Amino acid sequence: MACLTFDPSREFDVIPLGRAAIDFNPVDINQPLEKCRTFTKYLGGSPANIAVGLARLGKKVGFIGKVSDDQFGKFIKDFFVRDGIDISHIALAKAGISLGLSFTEILSPTESSILMHRTLAADLQLDVSDINADYIKSAKILVISGTSLAESPSREAALKALELARKNGTVVAFDIDYRPYSWNNADEIAIYYSLVGRTSSLILGSREEYDVMERLMVDAPATDAQSAARWLGFGNRIVVIKHGKQGSTAFTADGNSYRVKPFPVTAAKSTGGGDGYASALLYGLLEGWDIVDTLEFASASASMLVAAPSCADAMPSAAAIEAFIKAEKAEYGEAIVRD
């Protein structure tokens, strides 16, 4: 029996809510950012990447967000349109508000960091008046990115969307997507993450992300089993806890848990895997696949993204993921990612 069921009559499979931004990655890498002179522009932002990922997998995708009313906002919308993503609910920020930018510093193949330019970023200016009940009602799944909760007015916009999803039977997937630089203090993170996690149907996060979410609830960090029990207890149907290269576990409302490891690949960068994972996971769930198959598919997408030089640009089709899995299993054995 499926953990989650979706209303087949809905127009959109998935509508992510949150930031769409631009990443500038240096071309002349392996040196400090101040020395890099040439940069390539990419679509960025976790919910934007998830939207592209699901569109590439053939799903009908919308988006709720806000972009700058300039060429960079147009870049986002053009990108989405090319991938068939509905942009009817991407609002334009008022004049003077810029798109959030990230500049990646790649010191070496294993050392990277990000310089954020996100002061009053357009995505965090999303406000309650931008949230449309009919649009949320038209989606099988609403993905709420945790970063949308970091500041007002985006915070309230996300909470309004959550409330409307609840009212209208839209499944809420909460992608914790923790970005420390966006937040004022640890208490706020714990408060708002747990508010959403308490009423979502699916939570996706790393062990660290569950720890920051549970900070006001526990006296000591919880185990995965304890966290899963807590959030399933609040009514979630699936709780996914990720441990990076050690793999991830999905705990389901029926009391089972399923573990999957990454496929062995040579990492080109340390980012993007999570967004590939999330989009492929939602794809499997929408397809009604077994959790085990879904997780394997998600893990494959994550591994492909980590091995690719970019994020949204590199989001694979279902056929590509299937081919990747087949090739990996041929080389490493059928059970390569399963415990």
Added chain:
Amino acid sequence: MACLTFDPSREFDVIPLGRAAIDFNPVDINQPLEKCRTFTKYLGGSPANIAVGLARLGKKVGFIGKVSDDQFGKFIKDFFVRDGIDISHIALAKAGISLGLSFTEILSPTESSILMHRTLAADLQLDVSDINADYIKSAKILVISGTSLAESPSREAALKALELARKNGTVVAFDIDYRPYSWNNADEIAIYYSLVGRTSSLILGSREEYDVMERLMVDAPATDAQSAARWLGFGNRIVVIKHGKQGSTAFTADGNSYRVKPFPVTAAKSTGGGDGYASALLYGLLEGWDIVDTLEFASASASMLVAAPSCADAMPSAAAIEAFIKAEKAEYGEAIVRD
């Protein structure tokens, strides 16, 4: 069987959280405020009044709030100390932050309004660092005033207190205490009221207050029974819905409801009744009284406050309320406030 039970080992019976402010009431009334020349200073703010009300009823009371670091803040703290209220968790706002002030306009015995001076008011500067887990753990009941949710950082401070109360088994009473002028928009009100109402144990509000809280949840205003079912369904044990002079109804988790009307008095003003009601209601619950007796006691306190010229100053003792009930019943009959 009692709807709510309390941990008898806790030091404080009740700790309200929220605003303590000053009301300036004109002496030369029955004319527009611009013409009034002389004003009397009173303690104001719903949670402050409730604190005083419960202290007068003999309960051990604390307070979580923030006041200006000046003579007006000192006035609040001095007032509380005289009534035996613990002020150890009333923080001082930084320099330049003023106490919230309310100036009452009394055009006639039945027409009054309030001119608010609450820009960056001290109470709304309460922040998460002011919230102490041990203090919340030391209380049987935490009263959260809805106005504390109107703005950051007080909003997050209240939500942190809510989370800590939940963790530590402190009963949360949510006094909706709706003040339109404090809020940005109707969506925010609905979002934050419902977040608290969803995890409290007791909700106190007028019909209008439930309507603003439920705005994103319903397509048309609910009936009292529907509202009660909703909030009891989220886990509340008692849901009180007030209809002004038409009386109020308490719905309890066991499926019963109890209705009480006001005692007939000559109103001196239109404010203060709710705070008298709340403090007397919490008193009855703490005493383990029947709901019916508790409601009658609450109604009596409310009526006494409405008939009095002031609020906190006029909060009655338990003996005074009992005497009032006895006298009213002698005059109007035993069942005067019961349906």
Added chain:
Amino acid sequence: MACLTFDPSREFDVIPLGRAAIDFNPVDINQPLEKCRTFTKYLGGSPANIAVGLARLGKKVGFIGKVSDDQFGKFIKDFFVRDGIDISHIALAKAGISLGLSFTEILSPTESSILMHRTLAADLQLDVSDINADYIKSAKILVISGTSLAESPSREAALKALELARKNGTVVAFDIDYRPYSWNNADEIAIYYSLVGRTSSLILGSREEYDVMERLMVDAPATDAQSAARWLGFGNRIVVIKHGKQGSTAFTADGNSYRVKPFPVTAAKSTGGGDGYASALLYGLLEGWDIVDTLEFASASASMLVAAPSCADAMPSAAAIEAFIKAEKAEYGEAIVRD
């Protein structure tokens, strides 16, 4: 020969620019403010008092300022209308902006202080769009109160008025009116005071006020003669430096200086004298009087105000000032205030 000449064709004698506010003075005085329970409401704000003072002296007076769009703003405008002051250029602040309030603490006849409630006060919201060139052109004298320079957007409104006065030949009287609580830092005070003082025609200030204005210009506090030389050198025609009970000196562009002492009175309070002084001084200048007679008249008005229980309410007529001077001279001798 007069130090200053005025265009007789102009409709208004004087238009002060700056704050109109409310003072609440305790009735139950000689105790800390937190203990005072009853307060009387008065018109306050130095430029507002000067406007009333000049209107009482029979001059045609306007006003440039901003008040709250509520009963307190209406109180200000009603007060001005009763005194015949033109209110056509008193703008209304947007909703949520309150009038500035001052609560006086009178610990004893000689110890007093003020508790300010001026966060985002209406007067400091005056902005450049509120400044009308024709209105400034219609005045013989524009009085700029230094406090209007403390914050944007009032700061720029005052500087725009200054520029337009300069363009249109309106005499600028700069009343330094230093209120430390309004300012961010000492450098800003020095910067903006000196910007105005450099292009005004008349400066009124205490020794302390010249010191804060000259802070970035000098290595050690200047003497009165040095200050006078500096500001006359920038083009001012009259520089008045006040020393409280020790009297004041007017330095004029022709190189002369005139000193006057206060009339001996029993002070009822320590405020208001400066506003009486300023309005009477401008009156004498407008009348074309000798500086010496003007100063004596200003000193008399100041002394009358200090002896009165209120400020704007107590602004005297010219006849009253003349009678006061006559009575004082009869008692203390003709040269009582002259050196």
Added chain:
Amino acid sequence: MACLTFDPSREFDVIPLGRAAIDFNPVDINQPLEKCRTFTKYLGGSPANIAVGLARLGKKVGFIGKVSDDQFGKFIKDFFVRDGIDISHIALAKAGISLGLSFTEILSPTESSILMHRTLAADLQLDVSDINADYIKSAKILVISGTSLAESPSREAALKALELARKNGTVVAFDIDYRPYSWNNADEIAIYYSLVGRTSSLILGSREEYDVMERLMVDAPATDAQSAARWLGFGNRIVVIKHGKQGSTAFTADGNSYRVKPFPVTAAKSTGGGDGYASALLYGLLEGWDIVDTLEFASASASMLVAAPSCADAMPSAAAIEAFIKAEKAEYGEAIVRD
């Protein structure tokens, strides 16, 4: 006789005050910015360019500014250090404040625009506490960039520097450097530009820049001769008014004026010329050259910059400018830039 004389004992020839920023220029040009994928990073900001220009001309240069405390701030400081510019008074902004960025859109060789990312840019966070009297005293010339006046706290920092320059006999060169996007409204521009222009010694601006500066002073746009008379009348020694390709005129305090045209070059871009002009002009003045020779040198530097693909990177040495002039005159005649 020289229009301006400088104190030879001072350590620094020139200290510009204002923004140092980063320009990102697309590599794949001649298309809308949203389509450009690759960008090259350059030092930007008019006062930063002027600093580099003067350093390349062999002058001893300092800088007063604020940069982000990250890799982009380090890029600025590293660039300056390589050019021998003193960075001891470049302050670091607090965490969360980003460097201002400009993204150039080059639609065609003649159509370009700039997308600004300057919300709370580091340079505009310069504040009065960053301004050091001894540093200003150590300079022959302080260059104030008009953009530093656009917002507080940078506005007050610039005004404090102006005041200290005046006190300490440092020559103030005001480079109007008008950037409309930085300002709130036209009145503020006129107010602050004219405040500085009134007390500087040298003003550099285009006709349009004088018009915005004089907006509150005149009823109709002034002629160059009228503007020159006005600003020389306030005490400036040289007033330079630029008319783009039509050339520029320097009006001097002795009543003369000197006109110079650009050298004929093929423009590679429309920016940078002004900064080359300013640095070469100050160089000529510091060298004690005739105005005519100075202007020719400035015009040559401007033309070289316009013909170069970058700004700061392309700032020429004195020898290069001289060689350029010689070559141009050989080709076009000795009087090519003179009327």
